[in-house]
Amino acid sequence: MKEVKKVKHLSEEDLILYHYGEWGGPSRAVVAEHMSVCGPCRSVYRDLQAVLAAADVVEVPARSEAYEAEVWQRLAPSLAAASPEGFWLRFVEHLRGCMWSPGIWAPIGATAAVAVLVVSAFLAGRFWSGRQQPQPQNAVQTVSAQGRDRVLLVAVGDHLERSQMVLVELVNTNPQRTVDISAERERATDLVAANRLYRLTAARSGESGVADVLDELERTLIEIANSPSKLSSPEFEDLRRRIEAQGILFKVRVVDSQIHARERKAIENVARKSS
Amino acid sequence: MEASDAAAVARACAGDTDAFRVLVERYSRKVFRLAYRMTQNEQDAEDVVQETFLRAYRRLKQFESRSSFGTWIFRIAANAAMDLTRKRGGHEQAEQSIPETEDGANPLAQMPAPDPTPDRILLSGELKHKVESVLASLSPQVRTAFVLRHYEGMSIEEIGSVLGLKLSATKNSIFRAVQKLRKELEPLVVHHGEARAAHPD
Numbered sequence: 001m002k003e004v005k006k007v008k009h010l011s012e013e014d015l016i017l018y019h020y021g022e023w024g025g026p027s028r029a030v031v032a033e034h035m036s037v038c039g040p041c042r043s044v045y046r047d048l049q050a051v052l053a054a055a056d057v058v059e060v061p062a063r064s065e066a067y068e069a070e071v072w073q074r075l076a077p078s079l080a081a082a083s084p085e086g087f088w089l090r091f092v093e094h095l096r097g098c099m100w101s102p103g104i105w106a107p108i109g110a111t112a113a114v115a116v117l118v119v120s121a122f123l124a125g126r127f128w129s130g131r132q133q134p135q136p137q138n139a140v141q142t143v144s145a146q147g148r149d150r151v152l153l154v155a156v157g158d159h160l161e162r163s164q165m166v167l168v169e170l171v172n173t174n175p176q177r178t179v180d181i182s183a184e185r186e187r188a189t190d191l192v193a194a195n196r197l198y199r200l201t202a203a204r205s206g207e208s209g210v211a212d213v214l215d216e217l218e219r220t221l222i223e224i225a226n227s228p229s230k231l232s233s234p235e236f237e238d239l240r241r242r243i244e245a246q247g248i249l250f251k252v253r254v255v256d257s258q259i260h261a262r263e264r265k266a267i268e269n270v271a272r273k274s275s
Numbered sequence: 276m277e278a279s280d281a282a283a284v285a286r287a288c289a290g291d292t293d294a295f296r297v298l299v300e301r302y303s304r305k306v307f308r309l310a311y312r313m314t315q316n317e318q319d320a321e322d323v324v325q326e327t328f329l330r331a332y333r334r335l336k337q338f339e340s341r342s343s344f345g346t347w348i349f350r351i352a353a354n355a356a357m358d359l360t361r362k363r364g365g366h367e368q369a370e371q372s373i374p375e376t377e378d379g380a381n382p383l384a385q386m387p388a389p390d391p392t393p394d395r396i397l398l399s400g401e402l403k404h405k406v407e408s409v410l411a412s413l414s415p416q417v418r419t420a421f422v423l424r425h426y427e428g429m430s431i432e433e434i435g436s437v438l439g440l441k442l443s444a445t446k447n448s449i450f451r452a453v454q455k456l457r458k459e460l461e462p463l464v465v466h467h468g469e470a471r472a473a474h475p476d
Contacts, residue, residue: 013446016453020424022431047465051457054464055425057403058410060311067307068300075299075328079292154333161354165439168416172444257358260326267329 010034010041015048078267153263156198156210160256163191163217166224167249171240179236180229188224195221213248213255220248280344288335295335298344299328305345305427306352312422313356313415314363315407323359327352342436349423350437357415402463409459413452420445421452 010018010031017023018031035042064070166184173179199214220243227239243249280301286294303324310323330351331338338347410418419438423429429437435445 012454012457013450016450017446020431020449047461048453048457050464051460052425052453054402054460055406055456058312058406060308061317063304063307068303071303071307071324071328072296072299074325076292076296078325078329079295079332158334158337168439169441169444172440172447174443174447253358253361257362260330260358264326264329 009038010045012044012048015041015045019045019048019052077271152201153259153266156202157256157259157263159191159194159198160217160252160259162187163195163221164249164252164256166191167220167243167252170224171243171249173236173240175233175236175240177233179231179233181224181227181231181236182229185225185227185229188221192218192221192225210255210259213251216246216248217252220246284335284338284344287332295332298331298348302345302348303328306348309349309352309422309427310356312410312426313353313418314359315411319359319363323352323355326355326359330355346433346436349427349429350439353419353423353437357419360415402460405459405463406456409456410452413455416440417448417452420448424449425452 014023014031018028023031035045166187170181170184173181195214195218199211199218202208202211202214223239223242228235231239280298283294283297287298306327307320307324310320310327311317314320314323327348331348334351338344410421413421416438420434420440423434423437424431431442431445431449434440434449435442438445438448440448
C-alpha cells in the first residue's frame with residue numbers, strides 16, 4: 001500500500017506485515033482506520049487472521065523439566081572429544097598472530113590467509129606422517145592425524161558455508177533497475193584465493209569429488225568477483241541464471257552435508273578411541 | 276541476557292566448559308522448538324539440537340558480537356535443520372509440492388467437505404494434519420522464515436540475519452509461506468460472510 005488515505009485497498013503483503021507488526025508504511029492507526037471503513041479489506045484481514053490462528057494448532061511436544069540438563073549430558077562427551085581440534089585451531093590462530101605481516105598476507109585477504117595456514121598445517125602433517133611410515137604408528141600419532149584431518153574438514157565446511165551465503169544472497173535478490181553486488185563481489189574475491197588452496201589440497205589428498213565441486217565453485221566465484229559492482233536488471237538476471245544453471249549451490253550444499261557427516265564420524269572415532 | 280551471553284561466550288572461548296553449559300541450558304529448549312517446527316519429528320529435532328550445539332562449540336571463536344548469541348545459535352540450528360530436512364526428503368530450492376495421490380489428486384482437496392465448525396476440525400486433528408502438510412511442502416528456507424516469524428516472534432530483520440538473506444528476500448519467503456497456508460486452509464477456517472468481490476486480492 002503506498003498511500004493509505006487515498007487507498008483503494010491494502011495488498012495481501014501489506015496485511016501480512018501489518019499482522020506481524022512489521023508494517024513499515026503510515027502508522028498502524030491509519031491502517032486500522034482504513035479497515036474500519038473498508039469492508040473488503042476488513043474481510044481479507046479477518047480471513048488472514050483465521051488462517052494464521054489455525055497455524056497455531058501445531059504444538060511442539062513438551063520436554064521434561066530437566067530437559068536442559070539432559071541435553072548437556074548428551075552433549076558433554078562429544079565436546080570432550082572435540083578438544084584435539086581446539087588445540088589445532090589455537091595452533092593455527094597462534095601462527096596467524098605470529099606470522100601476520102601485511103606485506104605477505106594483505107594481498108590475498110584474511111580468508112585466504114587462514115586457508116594458507118590450515119592447509120600448511122595439514123600438508124606439513126601429511127609430509128611428516130609420510131616420513132614416519134616405516135615405523136609403526138602409535139595411538140598418539142593416529143589421534144593427531146585425525147585431529148589434523150578434522151581441522152581441514154571444519155575449515156572447508158566453513159568455507160563452503162561462506163560461499164553458499166554469497167550464492168544464496170545473489171539467487172534470492174529481487175532485481176530492481178540496478179543491483180549493487182559490491183558486497184558479494186568483495187566476499188567472492190576473498191573466497192577465490194581460499195578456494196584455490198582447498199581445491200589443490202583436496203586434489204592432492206585424493207578427494208576428487210570435493211576437488212571437482214571446489215573447481216566449479218571457483219569458476220563461479222571468479223565470475224562474481226569479476227562482475228561489475230552494479231548490474232542492470234537484465235545483467236543481474238543473466239548472472240543469476242548462469243549460477244542456477246550450473247546447479248553449483250546444490251552441489252556445494254551436498255558436499256557441505258557430506259563434510260559435516262564426516263566431521264561427526266571423526267568425533268565419534270576419537271571418542272571411541274579415547275574411551 | 277545479551278550481555279551475559281557475551282560474557283559466557285568469552286569464558287567458553289577461554290576454555291571454561293561450564294560457561295558453554297550455561298549457553299546450552301539457556302537456549303536448548305528454544306532450539307528444540309525451532310528444530311521440531313522445522314523437522315516435525317521429535318527424534319530429528321533432538322538430533323538437530325545436538326548438532327547445533329556441537330557446531331556452535333566448534334565455531335565459538337568465529338562468533339562475532341555484531342549479532343546476538345541467540346540469533347547466531349538460531350542460524351546454526353536453522354542450517355542444521357535444513358541439512359537434515361534435505362537429507363531426509365531431498366528438499367531443494369524449489370518448493371516441494373504437496374504429495375499427490377496415485378491418481379494425481381491433491382489429498383488436501385480430497386479431504387471431507389469443509390465442516391462449518393472449525394472446532395470440530397480442530398478436535399479431529401485434521402486441521403493440524405493440514406497445517407503440518409503445508410509446512411512440510413515449503414522449501415526449507417521459506418519454512419524457516421515462517422517458523423521464526425510466526426512461532427518464534429523474530430523480526431524480519433533478525434530472520435534475514437539468521438538466514439543470510441536481504442530484507443526483501445526474507446519478506447518474500449514469509450509471504451510465500453502465508454500465501455500457501457491461505458490457499459490450503461482458507462476453505463476450512465474461513466466463513467465468507469462479507470462480499471469480497473471488490474477487493475483486488
